[in-house]
Amino acid sequence: MGLIPGQRVYVAGHRGMVGAAIVRKLQAEGFNDIVTRTHHELDLTNQAAVSDFFATEAIDNVVLAAAKVGGIHANNSYPAEFIYQNLMIQANVIHGAYKKGIKDLLFLGSSCIYPKLCPQPMAEESLLSGYLEPTNEPYAVAKIAGIKMCESYNRQYGTRYLSVMPTNLYGPGDNYHLENSHVIPAIIRKYHLAKLASERDLESIQDDEKKYGAIPADIKKGIGLSADSTSLLPQQEPKVVLWGSGRACREFLHVDDMAAACLHVMKNWSPAADAPSFLNVGTGVDATIGEVAEQIRRIVGFTGETVYDASKPDGTPRKLLDTRRINDQGWQPFFSLDAGLKNAYEWYLQH
Ligand SMILES: NC(=O)c1ccc[n+]([C@@H]2O[C@H](COP(=O)([O-])OP(=O)(O)OC[C@H]3O[C@@H](n4cnc5c(N)ncnc54)[C@H](OP(=O)(O)O)[C@@H]3O)[C@@H](O)[C@H]2O)c1
Numbered sequence: 001m002g003l004i005p006g007q008r009v010y011v012a013g014h015r016g017m018v019g020a021a022i023v024r025k026l027q028a029e030g031f032n033d034i035v036t037r038t039h040h041e042l043d044l045t046n047q048a049a050v051s052d053f054f055a056t057e058a059i060d061n062v063v064l065a066a067a068k069v070g071g072i073h074a075n076n077s078y079p080a081e082f083i084y085q086n087l088m089i090q091a092n093v094i095h096g097a098y099k100k101g102i103k104d105l106l107f108l109g110s111s112c113i114y115p116k117l118c119p120q121p122m123a124e125e126s127l128l129s130g131y132l133e134p135t136n137e138p139y140a141v142a143k144i145a146g147i148k149m150c151e152s153y154n155r156q157y158g159t160r161y162l163s164v165m166p167t168n169l170y171g172p173g174d175n176y177h178l179e180n181s182h183v184i185p186a187i188i189r190k191y192h193l194a195k196l197a198s199e200r201d202l203e204s205i206q207d208d209e210k211k212y213g214a215i216p217a218d219i220k221k222g223i224g225l226s227a228d229s230t231s232l233l234p235q236q237e238p239k240v241v242l243w244g245s246g247r248a249c250r251e252f253l254h255v256d257d258m259a260a261a262c263l264h265v266m267k268n269w270s271p272a273a274d275a276p277s278f279l280n281v282g283t284g285v286d287a288t289i290g291e292v293a294e295q296i297r298r299i300v301g302f303t304g305e306t307v308y309d310a311s312k313p314d315g316t317p318r319k320l321l322d323t324r325r326i327n328d329q330g331w332q333p334f335f336s337l338d339a340g341l342k343n344a345y346e347w348y349l350q351h
Pocket of ligand 1: 010012013014015016017018019039040042043044045051064065066067068069085091108110111165166167168169177180201
């Protein structure tokens with residue numbers, strides 16, 4: 001069937017970065033009958049609660065953007081939570097939708113499903129062709145299970161359960177807590193704080209810390225902020241310290257482009273019932289972290305020094321998705337990296 005006007009769409013994870021962008025996009029396209037539940041209202045790991053929810057709500061289409069998500073540190077520290085919660089959320093929502101007779105569902109996966117030593121750019125055919133990156137293997141295994149669950153239901157039950165594998169996302173709704181943020185929000189915040197320090201605007205630094213969480217000690221040191229955030233050291237030129245060499249290549253997609261891709265796929269893509277039902281979503285273009293940082297530095301307007309701490313790991317040298325399949329389906333991203341970064345910085349300043 002697909003996504004068609006007038007449908008009642010359940011967006012699981014609507015307060016998350018991706019779920020919120022999908023809700024905005026659905027609303028912009030005239031889908032006003034959107035069903036949402038917070039984690040507190042409906043714990044998707046609870047099979048009975050999810051089953052009751054589907055039994056009582058009339059829903060035509062499901063977007064599964066709820067997941068336990070985190071960076072390397074969280075994945076490494078809490079592997080059991082990552083595999084358990086994601087498997088449960090997926091299994092409950094996918095099976096609940098099927099039991100209710102819902103034909104259409106979109107599952108959000110991740111590019112970490114591909115093997116650690118995957119040829120670049122990473123094509124859909126590379127799934128299950130090698131060992132996964134050990135640090136997030138439990139999370140990746142759950143995501144692969146989600147894809148395979150959708151494909152199995154399509155094959156056996158004739159559903160149209162599709163999956164999309166986003167590259168690194170950034171934009172409105174991103175997490176700016178420096179302890180666990182992704183690359184782009186971390187760099188944006190570091191440059192912004194350094195700019196405020198060079199303007200000796202202590203009040204705005206303190207406001208930023210209240211809004212976006214504690215500033216780690218090494219960043220305070222770099223910008224000359226006292227340990228208790230109450231003063232700026234005199235005569236210190238603020239500098240920004242970035243992790244790694246700056247030479248690792250990464251791909252970044254604006255979250256509004258991701259939302260647009262989700263709707264495009266839901267409306268237009270109907271793979272055969274026995275064919276793979278997942279697509280990569282990215283820009284198909286990567287840049288070095290150093291290049292991205294330089295773009296952000298210019299947008300933020302920081303004129304001081306940037307230092308690369310090469311003692312910190314770079315991670316995989318290159319990670320880029322092969323996006324030819326989704327491009328062949330008629331989808332292209334709208335935002336250039338520059339325009340997307342400007343938009344992300346504006347959101348950061350306003351929230
Ligand atoms: N952000 C990225 O760069 C990126 C990249 C690739 C793939 N993805 C994928 O995109 C999806 C969404 O990611 P995101 O960045 O939007 O994550 P996010 O901001 O952390 O949001 C996750 C959402 O899931 C909900 N949730 C988590 N556990 C739940 C539970 N047990 N019951 C009900 N709701 C629960 C949360 O609800 P509450 O807000 O109510 O707590 C939250 O709204 C994930 O599948 C992720 O793997 C994201």
